[in-house]
Amino acid sequence: MKYPLGFFSFGKNIGIKDTSLDFAVIYSDVRCHAAAVFTRNNFPGAPIYVGRDHIQDGFLQAIVINSKNSNVATGEKGIQDSYQICESLAKSLQIKKEDILPSSTGVIGVPLPIEKILNACASAKENLKPGNLDEVAEAIMTTDTKKKISYRTINHNGNEGVMFGIAKGAGMIEPNMATMLSYILCDYLPESKDLKGILKRVVDQTYNCITIDSDTSTSDTVVLMCSGKLGTIPDGLFESNLKEIATELSKKIARDGEGASKLIELTVKHGRDESQVTKIGKSILNSPLVKTAIYGGDPNWGRFIMAIGKVFDEPIPYENLEIQLGGISVKGADHETKSKLAEYLKSNEEIYILVKLNTGKFEKTFWSCDFTEGYIQENAYYTT
Amino acid sequence: MKYPLGFFSFGKNIGIKDTSLDFAVIYSDVRCHAAAVFTRNNFPGAPIYVGRDHIQDGFLQAIVINSKNSNVATGEKGIQDSYQICESLAKSLQIKKEDILPSSTGVIGVPLPIEKILNACASAKENLKPGNLDEVAEAIMTTDTKKKISYRTINHNGNEGVMFGIAKGAGMIEPNMATMLSYILCDYLPESKDLKGILKRVVDQTYNCITIDSDTSTSDTVVLMCSGKLGTIPDGLFESNLKEIATELSKKIARDGEGASKLIELTVKHGRDESQVTKIGKSILNSPLVKTAIYGGDPNWGRFIMAIGKVFDEPIPYENLEIQLGGISVKGADHETKSKLAEYLKSNEEIYILVKLNTGKFEKTFWSCDFTEGYIQENAYYTT
Numbered sequence: 001m002k003y004p005l006g007f008f009s010f011g012k013n014i015g016i017k018d019t020s021l022d023f024a025v026i027y028s029d030v031r032c033h034a035a036a037v038f039t040r041n042n043f044p045g046a047p048i049y050v051g052r053d054h055i056q057d058g059f060l061q062a063i064v065i066n067s068k069n070s071n072v073a074t075g076e077k078g079i080q081d082s083y084q085i086c087e088s089l090a091k092s093l094q095i096k097k098e099d100i101l102p103s104s105t106g107v108i109g110v111p112l113p114i115e116k117i118l119n120a121c122a123s124a125k126e127n128l129k130p131g132n133l134d135e136v137a138e139a140i141m142t143t144d145t146k147k148k149i150s151y152r153t154i155n156h157n158g159n160e161g162v163m164f165g166i167a168k169g170a171g172m173i174e175p176n177m178a179t180m181l182s183y184i185l186c187d188y189l190p191e192s193k194d195l196k197g198i199l200k201r202v203v204d205q206t207y208n209c210i211t212i213d214s215d216t217s218t219s220d221t222v223v224l225m226c227s228g229k230l231g232t233i234p235d236g237l238f239e240s241n242l243k244e245i246a247t248e249l250s251k252k253i254a255r256d257g258e259g260a261s262k263l264i265e266l267t268v269k270h271g272r273d274e275s276q277v278t279k280i281g282k283s284i285l286n287s288p289l290v291k292t293a294i295y296g297g298d299p300n301w302g303r304f305i306m307a308i309g310k311v312f313d314e315p316i317p318y319e320n321l322e323i324q325l326g327g328i329s330v331k332g333a334d335h336e337t338k339s340k341l342a343e344y345l346k347s348n349e350e351i352y353i354l355v356k357l358n359t360g361k362f363e364k365t366f367w368s369c370d371f372t373e374g375y376i377q378e379n380a381y382y383t384t
Numbered sequence: 385m386k387y388p389l390g391f392f393s394f395g396k397n398i399g400i401k402d403t404s405l406d407f408a409v410i411y412s413d414v415r416c417h418a419a420a421v422f423t424r425n426n427f428p429g430a431p432i433y434v435g436r437d438h439i440q441d442g443f444l445q446a447i448v449i450n451s452k453n454s455n456v457a458t459g460e461k462g463i464q465d466s467y468q469i470c471e472s473l474a475k476s477l478q479i480k481k482e483d484i485l486p487s488s489t490g491v492i493g494v495p496l497p498i499e500k501i502l503n504a505c506a507s508a509k510e511n512l513k514p515g516n517l518d519e520v521a522e523a524i525m526t527t528d529t530k531k532k533i534s535y536r537t538i539n540h541n542g543n544e545g546v547m548f549g550i551a552k553g554a555g556m557i558e559p560n561m562a563t564m565l566s567y568i569l570c571d572y573l574p575e576s577k578d579l580k581g582i583l584k585r586v587v588d589q590t591y592n593c594i595t596i597d598s599d600t601s602t603s604d605t606v607v608l609m610c611s612g613k614l615g616t617i618p619d620g621l622f623e624s625n626l627k628e629i630a631t632e633l634s635k636k637i638a639r640d641g642e643g644a645s646k647l648i649e650l651t652v653k654h655g656r657d658e659s660q661v662t663k664i665g666k667s668i669l670n671s672p673l674v675k676t677a678i679y680g681g682d683p684n685w686g687r688f689i690m691a692i693g694k695v696f697d698e699p700i701p702y703e704n705l706e707i708q709l710g711g712i713s714v715k716g717a718d719h720e721t722k723s724k725l726a727e728y729l730k731s732n733e734e735i736y737i738l739v740k741l742n743t744g745k746f747e748k749t750f751w752s753c754d755f756t757e758g759y760i761q762e763n764a765y766y767t768t
């Protein structure tokens with residue numbers, strides 16, 4: 001595993017809920033150009049308020065994250081807690097508190113165990129190790145079953161730089177303008193230094209195209225930090241690598257949705273525009289009936305028709321509509337075709353769906369997972 | 385059980401899928417004033433096209449229904465089939481084919497077994513029995529576990545009239561402008577004869593306030609038929625009885641949602657207007673995380689906050705927001721309150737939720753059910 005230059009980090013257990021890793025710090029030895037996008041939920045967590053405040057000037061030097069408690073719906077005290085965490089960490093790392101972005105993920109509505117976290121901040125410096133970001137990827141997990149890491153080496157003018165991304169997902173996932181928690185670090189800087197513009201474009205085509213359960217979290221955050229230690233690279237090269245990493249992390253989040261047994265990749269093609277394609281894509285991938293049929297290997301293609309038809313303000317001519325599962329057309333499928341469709345659904349862990357609207361030229365890809373008893377079981381007893 | 389005057393009906397098995405009742409006819413011995421509302425899904429079933437055509441003049445004399453096959457996504461042939469069914473039944477009953485409304489419910493995308501249905505139409509007259517509507521209520525069931533019937537006797541000017549409603553629901557239920565199948569018959573007429581206006585007002589406050597799984601069916605239909613055999617009654621008396629019946633049937637549909645173990649009744653109060661209250665009410669009752677928590681008796685109240693907050697275009701001031709479960713306030717609940725909430729959720733089959741937005745004076749009630757493994761199991765293998 002290769003890490004970008006100048007980044008140090010650690011993950012550890014501080015006993016927030018159980019004995020798994022639940023606290024992490026990422027630190028750069030130089031101040032970084034940075035950008036972030038956050039949840040559009042109207043009740044964002046306390047760290048989101050503080051993060052929005054601290055990212056304003058476009059610079060960050062550290063990120064501090066706890067899992068198992070989201071510090072959401074905790075009122076004024078929750079926001080004070082988040083500011084205090086930054087203050088304590090700034091002291092330990094000897095950097096400006098405004099250069100720290102805080103994140104919390106986990107249960108909503110429970111006050112943070114603030115003493116435990118402040119203690120961990122105070123001793124942060126001695127725990128830092130070069131790179132080490134896979135430990136952070138583990139520490140930010142909640143109901144995730146796998147660490148989510150994606151990185152690329154980028155060769156430019158004789159240098160080998162690294163862009164490194166981590167993420168967490170699992171449940172309460174239909175990001176809008178952002179995703180759960182994801183951090184992407186790089187030792188290059190794009191020539192334009194327009195991190196915000198590049199990040200927003202990429203997020204709209206990756207994290208914002210996944211849905212696990214249609215529930216938009218109060219904590220969604222994506223952060224991009226560039227040390228620029230290796231200088232600048234062309235925007236196109238930067239953005240294409242960022243998009244690859246964001247796509248890979250988005251697919252990992254969808255594949256590891258709570259209770260999921262399959263990744264679903266849906267491409268909606270030949271649509272009028274982004275709005276039409278997105279409404280129909282999301283309607284299909286948020287339909288419990290579509291997702292249970294894919295889980296069970298039931299070639300019940302009528303449910304796709306229903307899901308497209310229930311987007312009331314986007315009527316699609318039925319005659320021209322095409323739907324394929326694994327390359328097999330489904331409309332009016334006879335007995336033999338249905339057997340093939342069932343076979344395809346049952347024997348694959350990655351299900352590819354193609355919908356052609358034939359109303360224009362716009363195209364977009366979306367990701368989700370199937371809907372199983374595991375989702376119900378995990379969420380029926382989450383806090384008890 | 386009391387029936388409205390002049391209505392005859394039957395339900396029988398004609399072998400569409402298995403040996404349960406799957407075919408029904410309702411007939412009035414006089415032509416009835418009638419109104420109907422249908423699904424807003426952009427791919428409505430063939431019977432919806434024919435029903436819209438036949439209801440145009442505001443009169444009906446019979447309804448013909450099959451279950452186990454919805455005749456949706458069956459193209460021009462499906463529409464011809466529906467017209468042919470009306471023709472065959474009209475011959476048997478010696479009425480106009482334009483006075484018959486056809487309905488079909490069941491799997492999507494499979495051609496109707498038209499010969500079986502035409503045979504049943506041809507022999508319909510001899511099968512009719514006075515009243516007998518509970519047999520129809522059984523014949524229209526698909527994954528419903530219970531017949532759904534609600535009726536009221538209405539005393540006016542020395543007469544005792546009857547308003548009688550039946551419905552089916554179970555899955556693919558978030559009606560919009562209509563519900564699955566529901567038929568309401570009455571021997572009175574409202575004085576204004578404005579069946580359409582009255583039905584629309586009532587539907588908006590009843591069937592359109594339920595959601596089981598956020599999936600809007602392609603077959604939703606509510607029909608109101610009034611023989612007027614007992615003359616007219618004041619609109620207010622008519623509408624209040626209709627609303628009572630529609631509310632009762634809506635609650636029965638929600639309670640009997642696929643896999644459901646609990647009925648959820650949510651009242652959203654002190655909202656700005658219908659649009660704000662409805663968006664927030666539906667967001668809460670369509671949230672898989674809210675519905676799994678209610679299933680498991682988990683007092684995870686943060687999920688209500690999330691569900692209200694994800695209605696991006698309706699930000700609600702957090703400070704003034706109130707949420708109660710069974711009369712217990714949840715915001716910032718301490719350990720003892722959480723135990724009480726868990727106890728309330730676990731020991732009741734009807735869960736009452738009150739949300740006060742404190743943004744105005746509008747109020748509306750919504751119904752849904754919890755989300756269980758049973759929903760997944762029923763829908764993973766529906767056609768296989």
